[in-house]
Amino acid sequence: MSGPDEQDTPPAPEPGRPEILRVEGLGKRFPGVVALDGVDFGLRAGEVHVLLGENGAGKSTLIKMLSGAYHPDSGRILLDGAPVEIRTATDAQRLGIATIYQEFNLVPQLTVGENLALGRPPRRFGLVDTRRMHEQARELLARVGIDVDPRTKVAELGIARMQMVEIAKALALNARVLIMDEPTAVLTTTEVQRLFAIVRQLRDQGVAVVFITHHLEEIAQIGDRVTVLRDGRSVAEVPARTPEEELVRLMVGRPIDQQYPREASSPGAPLLQVRGLSRAGAFTDVSFELRAGEVVGVAGLVGAGRTEIARAVFGADRYDSGEVLVDGHRLPGGDVNAAMAAGLGLVPEDRKGQGLVLGADVGENLGLVTLRRATRGGFVDRAGQRKAAGRVAAQLGVRMSHLGQEVRTLSGGNQQKIVIGKWLLADARVLILDEPTRGIDVGAKVEIYQLINSLTASGHAVLMISSDLPEILGMSDRVLVMARGRLVGELDAAEATQDSVMALAVTEVEDARVH
Amino acid sequence: MLVSTNVLSRQPALRSLLAENGALAALVVLAVALSLLSGDFLSVTNLLNVGVQAAVTAILAFGATYVIITGGIDLSVGAVAALSAIVLAWSATSAGLPWPVAMVIALVVGLACGLINAALIAYGKLPPFIATLAMLGVARGLALVVSQGSPIAMPDAVSHLGDTIGGYLPVPVLVMAVMGVITAVVLNRTYSGRAMYALGGNEEAARLSGIKVGRQKLVTYALSGAFAAVAGIVLASRLASAQPQAASGYELDAIAAVVIGGASLSGGKGRAFGTLVGALILAVLRNGLNLLSVSAFWQQVVIGVVIALAVLLDTLRRRGSG
The missing domain is CATH 3.40.50.300 (P-loop containing nucleotide triphosphate hydrolases)
Known part of the structure; x- marks a missing residue:
């Protein structure tokens, strides 16, 4: 294995492939937590750049800054070499940066066509020109290669097709930078291959793609370069064909x-x-x-x-x-x-929607299943609940500041430990x-x-x-x-x-x- | 880690209490401002008067706190309060029942209204807004039917609830305190209370963790109904008569008090103490505006603005602390 000296050699942009986006020394703190602590990252036109890192490494914070959801405390973002301020989602849109989150930004009750034209539908005499809206939608859908009637309601689509509609929406906004947050997490193998084909096609058209994935085997397939984040810092930039073991080592800091x-x-x-x-x-x-x-x-x-x-x-x-x-x-x-x-115990597929009370704290979530058992004559033994929760949290190695921390603020892995932990307490x-x-x-x-x-x-x-x-x-x-x-x-x-x-x-x- | 907590822990306890509770800070500011503007504000008599003014709203609001924590809403509490009081007065006078029996019947009426609300919501799958809006109409209508549209005198024994103990401590204030303590205990210590938070935070997660959602909603709305009955009885005792049109619009004051107190209408958040502070803010404000001889018309404007400001500040504060 090679040493972590990759970070010392910033790669020069290849001639002919201009760098669209550059991020320099980006930092962001939240009360009690440093989320980003100096991230450098460059993105060229026509490349798929993979962002790799454990949960909590700062990937989400970084893309939220690029899409205008957060504002950096330090560092700067350059677009075509000029510093830009991305304060709102509208700013990001104007600059040609589109982000596709894991939770889609579609209105399920509206049709595919309406979603693609959301906010700026074609108008005729002040009314929505439905025919033109659907024509435009058909063109966009053809570009991402799916065969969907624009009059279909989004709610009736499967998850893979919703994702394609999201991509089509980004194209509708003439996005030059497309950020995809774990797009393959919810797809089957065949659907992943279809997605890759479209991503490659967009890349060849000159779109710069930021691709986040936890599936290491996908990196060599789809990526050109990889930036590895660890503990809020960019620790390495390596080619996508880097062996998986090496990527893991960079990501976790140990093999x-x-x-x-x-x-x-x-x-x-x-x-x-x-x-x-x-x-x-x-x-x-x-x-x-x-x-x-x-x-x-x-x-x-x-x-x-x-x-x-x-x-x-x-x-x-x-x-x-x-x-x-x-x-x-x-x-x-x-x-x-x-x-x-x-x-029996069930750890549901939708962790946030069905597994956790996001606004409640770690202790309360861990004690949810055992709440009835901890009740005597209608009164809950909260001290006992707290003690048991503390024990299980320690056993599972939940990384948190204290039991009173809201589970909303924990990383996905720690949240999942809590969903499993409540069943451990119940001894399922x-x-x-x-x-x-x-x-x-x-x-x-x-x-x-x-x-x-x-x-x-x-x-x-x-x-x-x-x-x-x-x-x-x-x-x-x-x-x-x-x-x-x-x-x-x-x-x-x-x-x-x-x-x-x-x-x-x-x-x-x-x-x-x-x- | 946790920079903010460290900073706070070095401050005096009062200051951190205020920092964590925006509504309490607002109440303190309001009280200080009014005591500077009006010499009468800070007298014991006036403060007890404020307590009496706050009592009915606060008791209704304690009931509404349960409902709002589960993510629901109860628009029927004002009407249920009036109906319960009318039933008490009617049972004790026209029907000639002993007053303790009449009182129990009144409480049962409140409880029953709440259970019907819950059944419509939990099993009929009606939105809480609609179910309780319907109950508002039904309860107000029944109050008018039973009373034939006229006030009914309260039995003397019950009217003492509007008096003072030892010529000093008003009974409504005492009832408010007791209901507040009950609410705090139910919310913090009982199975149903903890289940309400889970339900309001994420109903599906609560169900998959074995909480019987329907049953807990029955408990929640039944409590709201029972608290409404108590509020109705306190109000009627103060006025010495049960009036079919009493407590009109009080449900909105109650909801405002809960929200000013830091609860979230989307559920999962809320505390008895916050609700008490919310009710006191409304009462202090009305009292202060009276002392300053602000016209009743302008009072409504000011109160509307204060409700918006209080919740706005709280929202901004939470967003700031992320």
């Missing part, structure tokens, strides 16, 4: 020996049995079991019914037929409390983890994997839904594959490969299309 440290334990008695579970339009005749000490991965494309199954098993949603047994006892359908009492024996490491940096991922190991070592069972195939293969003992609401295969993790899993996940879909 990570093993990305998937699964320690298999011998499975015990069946804890969870699901038999013939069906709900019209969601999943059909799904049966599987989960034994003590096991990690069972659930793979499949987005929309294959994995989340729906997880929620139905946990009682968050109802099912039409079939049964769920824990320790051989049948659970009533659609009853979260019965599932909890039997020892069967944990259903839905996309447990989505949007989480490498270091925190490994911590969550180690937690999964220690849970299964003590006889708990884990059902892990994930769209991250290396994670499924690396951490599961068995892999279930779902497609179109059905369980289409079960593979032993030792013999499963990305290809064999994807083949199962996709074939059924194509079969169904043929019929």
Whole structure:
């Protein structure tokens, strides 16, 4: 491995590829935290520049400054060599900088055409010229290569298509700089490839793309250069073909020996049995079991019914037929409390929307599931709750200033630890983890994997839904594959490969299309 | 880490209390300004008078605090207060029931109105605004029906609630204090109180953590209804008669008090002490404007501006501290 001397050699802009954007010594403090502490970063026209760093390294703060959401305390931003002030989102728009966040900026109730023309629809006699609006929309949609009727409501689109609409919206604003915050986090492998094709096409048209991703294997595929951030500083700028281990070392400041440290334990008695579970339009005749000490991965494309199954098993949603047994006892359908009492726990896919009370503090979030247990005669033992929360937070290594910190202000990895932590406090024996490491940096991922190991070592069972195939293969003992609401295969993790899993996940879909 | 906390911890306790509670700071500023402008303001008699003025609003506002913490709204509390008082007076006079029984019936009426609100919201999936707006109409209408549109005299025993203890401490102030303490205890110490914060912060996360959302909403709106009944009884005792049109528009004062006190209408935030301060700000302001002989018309203008300013300052302060 080479030493960290990359930072000492600022790369000269290649002739013929002018630098559009340069950031110099950018700094930003929030009360109690230094978010950015001197970031240097240059972006050329016609390149895809990957921003890499653990959560909390400062990536989000940096892009928020470029898009006008935050204002830097120190340093400056240069556009075409001239210093600029980006105070508002409108400033950023005027300067040709468009940002696509993970949470899309679309109005779901409006049509695709209306969203693309939002704020400045073509007008005729003071009224919106719908026909021209749709024509313009069609052109933009063709540029990003998706076949969507502009009259479709955005809410009816899948996540991948919404993202394409976001890109089309950026094009509508003549963006020269396109910032994409983890665009692949929610996409399936095929969708990622389609996205890459469009990003390459934009790059070849001269758009400068800032690309944030936690998937290291994507970097060489899509990126030209990589800037690595650590603890609010830019620590290195390296070519995208840099080996993954080296990128990880730069990012965390130390080498990570093993990305998937699964320690298999011998499975015990069946804890969870699901038999013939069906709900019209969601999943059909799904049966599987989960034994003590096991990690069972659930793979499949987005929309294959994995989340729906997880929620139905946990009682968050109802099912039409079939049964769920824990320790051989049948659970009533659609009853979260019965599932909890039997020892089930669900870490939902949407961490912020369903897992956490963002405005409440760490202690309160950790104590949410055990609130009932800590109540005697209507009164909550808050001191005891606090103590237990402190214990679990320490055990999980939650990085926070104190238990009273709002969870909103924590990084994604720490937030996820809290969602898992509340089930640890409740001593749930069967944990259903839905996309447990989505949007989480490498270091925190490994911590969550180690937690999964220690849970299964003590006889708990884990059902892990994930769209991250290396994670499924690396951490599961068995892999279930779902497609179109059905369980289409079960593979032993030792013999499963990305290809064999994807083949199962996709074939059924194509079969169904043929019929 | 935590530069701001370190700075504050070096300051005297009072100053940090004020810094963390914008509404309390506003109340102090208001009180100091009024005591400078009017010599009568700082007398014990006047301050107790302010307390009596604040009592009904504060009790309604304590009830509204539960609802607002869950992210809901209760527009029916003024009307429910009037209905409960009318039912008390009618039961004790026209129906000839003993006054303690009448009082219990009045409280049950308030509670029942709250439960109906909650049922419409939790199980009928009506927006709280609509459900409680409907209840506002129904309760006000029933108050007029039962009273046939005229005031009913309160039983003497109950009217003593409007008096003072030892010729000094007004009973409404005492009731306000008791209801405030109950609210603080419910919110901070009980299962339902903690569940309200979770519900208002993120209903789905609360449900997936095993909190029974429907049941907790029943508790929330029932408390609001019961507190409205208590407020109605206190108001009628002070006036010595239950009036069907009493407490009109008080629901808006109650909501204003809660929001001035630092709660968020989007839910998850709010405290009993903040609500008390909010109610006191409204009462001090009305009292002070009276002392300064500001016309009743201008008073409304000033109060409107103060509500906007108080919440604006609080919002800016929070945004500043990020």
